[in-house]
Amino acid sequence: MKSSIQALIFDVYGTLFDVYSVKEKCRDLYGDKGEEISIVWRQKQLQYSFLRQLMGQYEPFSKITRDALDYTLTKLELPYDEEKVETLLEAYRNLEAHPESAEILEQMRDKKIAVFSNGSRDMLEPLIKNSVLSELIDEIISVDDIKQYKPTPASYSYALKVLGVERHEVLFMSSNEWDIAGAKSFGFQTAWINRDGMPLDKLGMEPDSIYRDLTGILEWQ
Template identity: 35%
Template sequence: MTIRACVFDAYGTLFDVTAAARRAAGEPGQERLAEAWPRLAEIWRAKQLGYTWLRAVTGAHADFWQVTGEALDFALEAVGLHGDAVLRDRLMMLYRTLDPYPEVPAMLAALKRAGFATAILSNGAPEMLAAAVESAGIGDRLDDVLSVESVGVFKPHRSVYELVGARFGTTPRDVLFVSSNGWDAAAGAGYGFRTAWVNRAGDPMDRLPWRPETVLPDLSGIPDLAARL
């Protein structure tokens, strides 16, 4: 076995980032959101990621909770729902307890049984990640939760990926890094990780200098992949 640790991005990889808008849309009195939530979720996520990249390249760091709120403000205005403070607060609260993808608990348990170290490596602030992990009930299947807040810059900055080796004493080639973000999986490959891109939407490959080593439709194949590498 050459892989020693399996490390996962959190948002969009283990946790469904559309869940907050979808759940809120099903609540009483949210008829307008029920019509707009897919577009809201898409814009919210796109702006959330875009703001992390801009903050990283300009050195204007803020934690992911602030960035998530700023992205939500843009998305609410874009779909004509800005000014509703109650809805905004509800969406932010739901973002703290996003649904895990269905295969996540069993997949992590299989990795632990096979002897792999497991961890999250995320842009998320520590408090956000702790809430998501607790809500999903997967804390006992993770050896650590690593946040970019310890280095003060978002992915794909190299210092973020270096957190894994510092924690586990691994070389990059000892690590299977898994992300649903094509750019993140590619950047991880550029850093030297063995990488898997979880391409749930069937998106095309990002045009970057690096490519993820493996592409999977979901996380269920990760234990077998880790065992083969």
């Protein structure tokens, strides 16, 4: 099946970019609380997107990210104002790419390369434009275009429509196993970028491949 791959779809947050690189800016503002802020912020960001999808109360990821940050700073009893919030949100629009991301995308240029994210375009487009990956991505796909968060089948169907390929012609990559489970259930071939060495979730959907970082996908050439 590897020979049938025409398009590579990469998740963005955690897969190509390190979501926890915001901890440096968090440390600038809040000292030794920086790492904890980055972790709780990410957890709440994901939780809010899942809950809003289930409730049918869609909000763009930029709003969810702001709300999750508000919750995090309140939970940790840290003082904040609009200036501090904007500083941290700007850091999220300038995340660091994982060290191997650019090299791997460059080596896979014979395929159509897309990113597909729960991020809204006001987050995704500045992030990619300001990064070393800006010239290596053919298509930016956001769930905000159809207001359906991953891992709903409708979200993956939209990405497929944008790219104009068949399900079996897609290799989908994410560091988030819930995203891999959703993509596998939809019919994509999948590669879980398991950067933290986590066990498989019990969702009945195993990825086609598991790698510690993106270098493993070179075997799909």
